[in-house]
Amino acid sequence: MFIPTLERQCTSEQREKFLPLCYDYRIIGTYAQTELGHGTFLRGLETTAHYDPNTQEFILNSPTISSIKWWPGALGKTSTHAVVLAQLYTLGKCHGIHPFVVQLRSLDDHKPLRGITVGDIGPKMGFGPNDNGYLKLHKHRIPRTNMLMKYSQVSPDGTYTKPPRSTLTYGTMTFVRVLIVHGSAIALAKASTIAIRYSAVRRQSELRPGEPEPQILSYPTQQHKLFPLLATAYAFHFVQLAMMKIYTDVNDQINNSNFSRIQELHALSSGLKAFTSWVTNAGLEVCRMSCGGHGYSQASGFPRLYADFTPSCTYEGENTVLMLQSARYLVKCVRDARSGKTLPGTVSYLSEDVSAVHSGGSSGRDLSNLDFLISLYKQRASNQVHFASDKVDRGISAGMDLVGALNSASVHLVSAAKAHSHYFIAKTFVESLKLLKASSELQNVLHQLASVYVFEGIAQSSGDFIEDYILSGSEAKTIRQLAVDLLPLIRVNAVSLVDAFSFRDEVLQSVLGRYDGNVYENLFKWAQNSPLNKTDVHPSYHKYLGPLLKRNQSKL
Ligand SMILES: CC(C)(COP(=O)(O)OP(=O)(O)OC[C@H]1O[C@@H](n2cnc3c(N)ncnc32)[C@H](O)[C@@H]1OP(=O)(O)O)[C@@H](O)C(=O)NCCC(=O)NCCSC(=O)CCCC(=O)O
Ligand SMILES: Cc1cc2nc3c(=O)[nH]c(=O)nc-3n(C[C@H](O)[C@H](O)[C@H](O)COP(=O)(O)OP(=O)(O)OC[C@H]3O[C@@H](n4cnc5c(N)ncnc54)[C@H](O)[C@@H]3O)c2cc1C
Numbered sequence: 001m002f003i004p005t006l007e008r009q010c011t012s013e014q015r016e017k018f019l020p021l022c023y024d025y026r027i028i029g030t031y032a033q034t035e036l037g038h039g040t041f042l043r044g045l046e047t048t049a050h051y052d053p054n055t056q057e058f059i060l061n062s063p064t065i066s067s068i069k070w071w072p073g074a075l076g077k078t079s080t081h082a083v084v085l086a087q088l089y090t091l092g093k094c095h096g097i098h099p100f101v102v103q104l105r106s107l108d109d110h111k112p113l114r115g116i117t118v119g120d121i122g123p124k125m126g127f128g129p130n131d132n133g134y135l136k137l138h139k140h141r142i143p144r145t146n147m148l149m150k151y152s153q154v155s156p157d158g159t160y161t162k163p164p165r166s167t168l169t170y171g172t173m174t175f176v177r178v179l180i181v182h183g184s185a186i187a188l189a190k191a192s193t194i195a196i197r198y199s200a201v202r203r204q205s206e207l208r209p210g211e212p213e214p215q216i217l218s219y220p221t222q223q224h225k226l227f228p229l230l231a232t233a234y235a236f237h238f239v240q241l242a243m244m245k246i247y248t249d250v251n252d253q254i255n256n257s258n259f260s261r262i263q264e265l266h267a268l269s270s271g272l273k274a275f276t277s278w279v280t281n282a283g284l285e286v287c288r289m290s291c292g293g294h295g296y297s298q299a300s301g302f303p304r305l306y307a308d309f310t311p312s313c314t315y316e317g318e319n320t321v322l323m324l325q326s327a328r329y330l331v332k333c334v335r336d337a338r339s340g341k342t343l344p345g346t347v348s349y350l351s352e353d354v355s356a357v358h359s360g361g362s363s364g365r366d367l368s369n370l371d372f373l374i375s376l377y378k379q380r381a382s383n384q385v386h387f388a389s390d391k392v393d394r395g396i397s398a399g400m401d402l403v404g405a406l407n408s409a410s411v412h413l414v415s416a417a418k419a420h421s422h423y424f425i426a427k428t429f430v431e432s433l434k435l436l437k438a439s440s441e442l443q444n445v446l447h448q449l450a451s452v453y454v455f456e457g458i459a460q461s462s463g464d465f466i467e468d469y470i471l472s473g474s475e476a477k478t479i480r481q482l483a484v485d486l487l488p489l490i491r492v493n494a495v496s497l498v499d500a501f502s503f504r505d506e507v508l509q510s511v512l513g514r515y516d517g518n519v520y521e522n523l524f525k526w527a528q529n530s531p532l533n534k535t536d537v538h539p540s541y542h543k544y545l546g547p548l549l550k551r552n553q554s555k556l
Contacts, residue, residue, distance in 0.1 A: 001073075002029030005083045005172040009099050009148035017145075018101060027107070030072045031172065032082040032135055037066025040321050042085070042097055042170075047137065049100055049147070051090035053158040056144045058100060060086055060115075060137045069135035071315075076120030076133025080105045083148070084135070085169075090158045097169055099148040102140065115140030126307025165259050167266070171251075174266055176316045177273035178240075178247045184276035185236035187309045191287035192230045193498040194301055194513030198291050199226065200495050201517045216290075217494065223487040225290045229283045230490075230497060231453035234446070236276050238432035239425050243272055246346070264344045267329035268424070274319035274326070275421035277312045284309060294512055294519075299526045301510030320414060327388060327413035328406060330420055334389040346424060350386075354379045367478050370430050370447075373454050374423075376470050380461075381416075381423040383468045388412040419464065426454055445493050448486055455483035 003022050006029075010018060021027045038044045046067030049058040062068050069075065075082060081103050088098040104116050112118050117136040124132065147154060151163035163169070199217035206213055216222050250265040288295040288302035295302055313319045330350065333343050337351035354375075366372055391412050395405030406413065433446050458465055459480040465471040471479070490497075505514055511522045532538065 001031030001172055001176055002079075002081070002083055004175055005031060005099060006101070006148070008171050008175070009150050009169070011149050014101075014145065014148060014150075027080045027103075028074065028078055029081040029083065029101075030075045030079040030133075032069040032072040032075060032102075033085040034069065034071045035066060036068045036070040036134075037064070039071070040318055045085060045087065045097055047084060047086040049084075049086040049088050049098065051088070051144070051154055051158050052141075053091075053156065055141070056156050057141045058144065058147060060084060060100065060102060060140045060142060062135075062137045069133075069137075070121060071132050072135070073127075073130050073132055075104075075118065075135055076131030078131055079133075080107060080110070082135065084137070088147070088154070088160070090154050090160050093160070095152070095160050095162065096166060098152060099169060100142060101146045101148065102137075102142055104135065113140070125310070126304065127311065164257065165262065167262065168254070168259075170266075171254075173316060174269050175247065175251075177269040177322070178243050180273045180312050180316055181236065181243050181269075181276050182240040183309070183312060184280040185233060185240050187305060188229060188233040188236060188280045188283050189498075189501045190305060190503060190508060190513075191284045191302070192226065192233050193501055193503055193508060194510045195226055195287035195290050195295075196230065196494050196498045197514070197517060198294070198300075198512040198519065201512075201519050202292075204292075217491065220484065220487055222290060223491055223494075224484065225286050227487055227490045227494065228452055228456040228483070229286060230494065231449040231456070232279060232283065233501075234449050234497075235425055235429040235453050236280070239272065239276070239428050242428045242432070243269065261344060263329055263332075264346060267326045268346050270317060270322035271326035271417050271421040272424070273316065274313075274322040275418060275425070277309075278319055281306075281310050281313050291512055294523065297511075297523075299511040299523055301508060301513060304509065323414045323417040324406075324410055326417040326420065327385075327410075330385045330416060331389045331392055331406070331413070334386060347420075349378050349382055349423075352378075352382070354382045365475070367475055368451070368482055370450060370454055373458065373479075374427050374430055376458070376465060377419075377423040377426045377454075379470050380464050380468065381419040383470070384412075384416040384419040384464065388416040415464075419461075422457060422461070426457060429453060445497070448490050449497070452483055452486045452490060455479050455486070459483055 003019070006015065006018050006022065018027075022029065033042070033045070035045055035047065037046065046062075046064055047069065048061050048063060050061070051058055069082075069084065072082065081101060084100045084102045085097050086100055088095045102116075103113060104118055105112055115138045117138070118133060120131045120133050144154060144156065151165075151168045153161040155161070196217065199222055200215055202216045203213035204216050217226075246268065247265060250261045253259075253261060284302065284306045288300065288306065291300060291302070294300055298304070317325075330347065333347045333350050337343055342348075343351050388409055391409035392402075392405045395408050396402065400408065429450050433443070433450055436443070436446070438446070458471070458476065462471070462476040462480070466473055466476055499515075503513075508514075511526050512519055514522060527533070
């Protein structure tokens with residue numbers, strides 16, 4: 001995050017000064033925004049940067065215990081520099097959060113500089129190799145030119161020039177949220193690879209006396225656990241491509257001072273980061289548990305994969321908070337639509353009349369047609385967004401202010417943002433396959449994946465579709481069965497579909513997911529290399545177990 005922030009927030013002179021040092025690894029930096037007392041509420045950050053016109057310096061300070069920077073990756077022991085987000089004060093006025101480059105450690109002996117107290121925050125659930133750290137600033141002075149001044153400036157005499165948009169400071173977070181969508185796709189692809197390869201190797205239980213034990217991948221329940229997740233990994237692959245395209249387009253516009261789509265980008269990246277990381281987080285656990293006891297071994301690769309992935313539901317914007325950000329924008333779009341404004345691409349459906357005509361019993365509608373089903377996802381999203389938006393309006397009519405009304409409707413707002421993200425993902429998956437240049441065989445296999453993703457997505461949220469009369473109960477049941485009917489067809493290509501991700505064994509780091517499928521021999525080898533097995537009799541025997549056993553034996 002250090003380099004992307006410099007690339008996005010530096011003037012051209014500052015780029016020339018700082019970026020070559022980063023690219024040549026002459027300095028290493030971190031993004032120090034979160035504090036002990038605040039991670040989500042950025043306007044509440046307490047670190048201060050007071051401008052001193054006499055020396056043309058900023059004085060950075062951590063005024064309270066809760067203002068100590070806390071969590072930034074590689075801050076503890078590695079980074080020589082940091083981008084520090086602090087409340088800017090100049091000529092007696094506060095101008096809010098701004099980014100400052102601060103050198104933390106000497107480039108000669110790596111010792112912390114004067115006014116800098118820095119260290120590691122201690123062991124975590126995962127991210128072992130990452131020295132997430134703390135930083136306490138004590139009246140630490142930096143040159144005026146170390147404030148990143150692409151969007152806002154402080155002149156030598158202390159005059160402040162404000163940015164065209166205050167939220168441009170938040171640009172790096174949007175960029176990393178887009179990267180996390182990609183990270184979700186990769187993590188779920190890895191977990192699917194491990195679980196499906198292992199399920200093809202593992203044989204268990206005798207279905208009928210005398211019959212050979214079947215591969216566990218042949219059990220419908222195992223297929224039902226794994227194949228929708230495999231399809232989701234493919235869906236997220238296509239979504240991250242679409243998300244990155246939108247990000248690049250909007251970022252190019254921002255660089256040309258066109259800020260018209262900054263809100264749409266913030267809302268979409270927030271919703272997709274939260275949606276994909278939540279789904280992947282849960283999916284990693286399903287994949288682990290589908291591998292039985294060996295899934296719980298470090299040898300499987302799952303414990304580290306989970307421990308290293310799960311914080312993505314928290315960092316870069318806690319998922320619930322980001323869903324609320326997304327929903328806040330959707331509510332504004334409903335208002336804009338009602339006042340006749342044209343809505344941008346990813347939310348234009350909110351101005352369409354998608355009211356369902358409930359079909360009643362056997363509808364005769366083609367429930368296996370993906371384009372038709374995507375229209376039902378659209379209907380569900382539109383209904384949820386309008387419902388939540390009406391809740392907000394009712395809150396205001398009842399005398400609440402907008403903040404109060406948004407807060408009181410927040411549970412429904414999160415549901416609406418989830419439905420919106422889900423619609424975007426399902427639509428993007430189906431549309432991406434139409435554009436794919438692939439053989440008919442490949443198209444057929446990918447269509448099976450898209451179908452099981454769409455069917456299972458409805459099955460797992462059928463309440464949304466039934467409550468709003470988008471589907472009848474019997475139609476929902478039919479779609480649930482359509483998902484199950486697809487499983488044996490996907491089984492034929494399941495191993496090839498994970499091999500297609502092409503994770504090298506060294507990257508997958510999983511004995512269960514080895515490309516050669518030689519699991520048992522390598523599990524035994526892995527266990528023998530365990531530190532506890534360095535000696536047949538562990539040294540602790542002589543200190544504890546031996547005396548205990550001998551003392552009790554003498555009583556026999
Ligand atoms: C939750 C909010 C958005 C709340 O902002 P706020 O100003 O208090 O409240 P607000 O009235 O809702 O927002 C004001 C307005 O700012 C807009 N906005 C907010 N964020 C963005 C953005 N990124 N791009 C574009 N626009 C943005 C909002 O939509 C609001 O717009 P509006 O007033 O409705 O027109 C903010 O505090 C926030 O972004 N919190 C999350 C902090 C975060 O993401 N921290 C990450 C730290 S770095 C990290 O975790 C790295 C980990 C990964 C790694 O190791 O690499
Ligand atoms: C592994 C890891 C790496 C990190 N790396 C960095 C880094 O490099 N740089 C950096 O600056 N930070 C980093 N962070 C910090 C991270 O960005 C914050 O933890 C994150 O933004 C969440 O903020 P918080 O911890 O204050 O949680 P909180 O906001 O306190 O969340 C706690 C609960 O409060 C709820 N909540 C908060 N606000 C609202 C609201 N308005 N409405 C409803 N519910 C709300 C949340 O939904 C959540 O359930 C890292 C964190 C982790 C775990």
